[in-house]
Amino acid sequence: MRTATLVLVAYLFCVIVGAVWRLMPSSVIRDAVPDLGALTAAYLGLTARRGSAGAVGGSVALGYLVDLISGAPAGLNAMTLGLTCLVARGVQQRILVRGATMTMGFSGFVALIAGVAGLLVRVFYGVPRAAFSFELKYIALVTVATTIVGPLVWRVFRRIDAAFARTHRERDAALEGLAP
Amino acid sequence: MRRKLIDWALTGILIFVPALVLRSSMHRGEPSGFDKAVLRITAPLEAGVSWLVEGIGGMWSRYVALVDVEDENRELREENEKLRKDLAAATRRATDIAALEELAVVKKQTQADTLGARVIAAPLSPQFRVIRLRIDRGDREVQPDMPVIAGTGPVGKIDKVYGDYADVMLVSDPRSRIDVAIKRTGARGVLIGLGQPDSYACKVTTLELASKPELRAQVGDEVITSGVGSVFPPGLVIGTISKLAGDDGMFQNVEVRPAVDVSRVRAVMVLLAPPPPPDPDAKQRKKSEPAFGARAL
Numbered sequence: 003m004r005t006a007t008l009v010l011v012a013y014l015f016c017v018i019v020g021a022v023w024r025l026m027p028s029s030v031i032r033d034a035v036p037d038l039g040a041l042t043a044a045y046l047g048l049t050a051r052r053g054s055a056g057a058v059g060g061s062v063a064l065g066y067l068v069d070l071i072s073g074a075p076a077g078l079n080a081m082t083l084g085l086t087c088l089v090a091r092g093v094q095q096r097i098l099v100r101g102a103t104m105t106m107g108f109s110g111f112v113a114l115i116a117g118v119a120g121l122l123v124r125v126f127y128g129v130p131r132a133a134f135s136f137e138l139k140y141i142a143l144v145t146v147a148t149t150i151v152g153p154l155v156w157r158v159f160r161r162i163d164a165a166f167a168r169t170h171r172e173r174d175a176a177l178e179g180l181a182p
Numbered sequence: 183m184r185r186k187l188i189d190w191a192l193t194g195i196l197i198f199v200p201a202l203v204l205r206s207s208m209h210r211g212e213p214s215g216f217d218k219a220v221l222r223i224t225a226p227l228e229a230g231v232s233w234l235v236e237g238i239g240g241m242w243s244r245y246v247a248l249v250d251v252e253d254e255n256r257e258l259r260e261e262n263e264k265l266r267k268d269l270a271a272a273t274r275r276a277t278d279i280a281a282l283e284e285l286a287v288v289k290k291q292t293q294a295d296t297l298g299a300r301v302i303a304a305p306l307s308p309q310f311r312v313i314r315l316r317i318d319r320g321d322r323e324v325q326p327d328m329p330v331i332a333g334t335g336p337v338g339k340i341d342k343v344y345g346d347y348a349d350v351m352l353v354s355d356p357r358s359r360i361d362v363a364i365k366r367t368g369a370r371g372v373l374i375g376l377g378q379p380d381s382y383a384c385k386v387t388t389l390e391l392a393s394k395p396e397l398r399a400q401v402g403d404e405v406i407t408s409g410v411g412s413v414f415p416p417g418l419v420i421g422t423i424s425k426l427a428g429d430d431g432m433f434q435n436v437e438v439r440p441a442v443d444v445s446r447v448r449a450v451m452v453l454l455a456p457p458p459p460p461d462p463d464a465k466q467r468k469k470s471e472p473a474f475g476a477r478a479l
Binding site: 014020022025067075077080129 | 185186188189190192193196197199200201202203204205206207208213214217220221224227228231232234235236239
């Protein structure tokens with residue numbers, strides 16, 4: 003239930019961002035779309051309670067919905083977000099994402115991983131892509147944008163997590179950003 | 183341990199499924215039935231969000247973000263006014279140039295001494311018709327009765343000269359008399375201005391009434407100067423016949439609409455001297471005298 007709520011909220015965010023970013027004044031800002039899918043996948047992977055299957059499933063579902071919104075080949079973002087979720091799950095035991103600076107740094111890292119993973123998947127499957135320099139520029143812009151909006155999105159996700167907490171301790175831990 | 187294995191297996195499957203979906207969608211090249219079904223469900227949400235966001239964005243750009251519009255409007259208004267003035271000046275210059283070009287053509291075709299003059303005033307009748315023209319040539323350059331022409335034909339004659347200026351009596355003035363001919367038939371008459379306050383019409387009197395109907399003047403016939411009287415050179419188009427005003431058994435009366443629109447004339451040409459008379463021997467072949475000392479063969 004928690005994962006489904008997070009996925010639906012993230013999907014709503016993606017739709018809003020998709021609609022808002024088209025109205026941005028500068029073409030540079032229009033290209034710098036924050037990767038909310040990667041942030042969500044990373045959050046799901048980082049806060050997975052028991053196994054990783056639920057988190058990966060949620061990430062894949064969100065990725066599939068993002069594919070449908072963006073017009074990308076179905077499965078492209080699904081696979082990318084699944085892999086991003088696994089990476090986040092892998093670092094779960096090693097880092098503690100707390101505080102604005104750490105959250106921003108981790109958001110940037112996640113966006114970079116998702117960008118590179120997406121590029122590799124597209125290369126592997128022969129999906130049409132732009133020139134390499136343009137792809138790198140796009141990944142950099144997306145990373146910067148994701149770094150900026152990361153703390154805000156994670157705060158919303160922690161609120162949702164707190165709403166699903168069974169005890170006061172779990173609720174406080176969720177709001178503090180402690181892994182369950 | 184078993185639980186962990188199941189979790190990893192499920193994770194592997196969940197990663198593998200998108201890979202298969204991606205491969206299949208790359209081969210297919212279009213959304214599957216499942217994709218279309220999901221899109222049908224999610225489309226209203228996307229449409230609603232887009233409508234809301236674009237509505238708010240439109241409201242912002244139309245009603246809120248208008249901080250600099252007033253200044254921009256003022257600048258544009260000033261620029262518009264300046265451009266209008268420039269355009270009016272350019273149009274005036276173009277008209278002057280066109281008039282001067284026409285005069286240059288007339289000057290080239292006219293075998294007489296001419297003097298260009300600029301129209302500096304044009305008094306109007308109560309019905310806004312030009313009564314006479316005032317030009318910027320005075321008593322040192324022009325004299326009364328000198329003919330004045332514009333690009334398209336005769337305008338009138340010098341009436342009075344005041345110091346540095348001169349008034350031109352128009353062909354439509356009732357005091358004006360010009361010997362004319364009908365170009366098609368060659369019949370001659372005298373063009374007299376009607377002096378109407380609301381038109382530039384003239385009439386031709388003493389126009390011989392031919393016995394053959396086809397040789398009589400008709401509406402649309404061109405009226406040209408005859409050259410008789412040595413005032414205007416022959417062949418200048420004065421206007422066209424606009425109305426047949428009957429006859430008295432001997433002469434035909436017609437009304438003429440002048441070719442020159444005097445309300446638009448900005449430059450004219452004064453004919454200072456009549457053209458030289460035509461050489462009667464021009465078409466005869468003459469045997470030239472032998473040169474001094476040459477031997478006749």
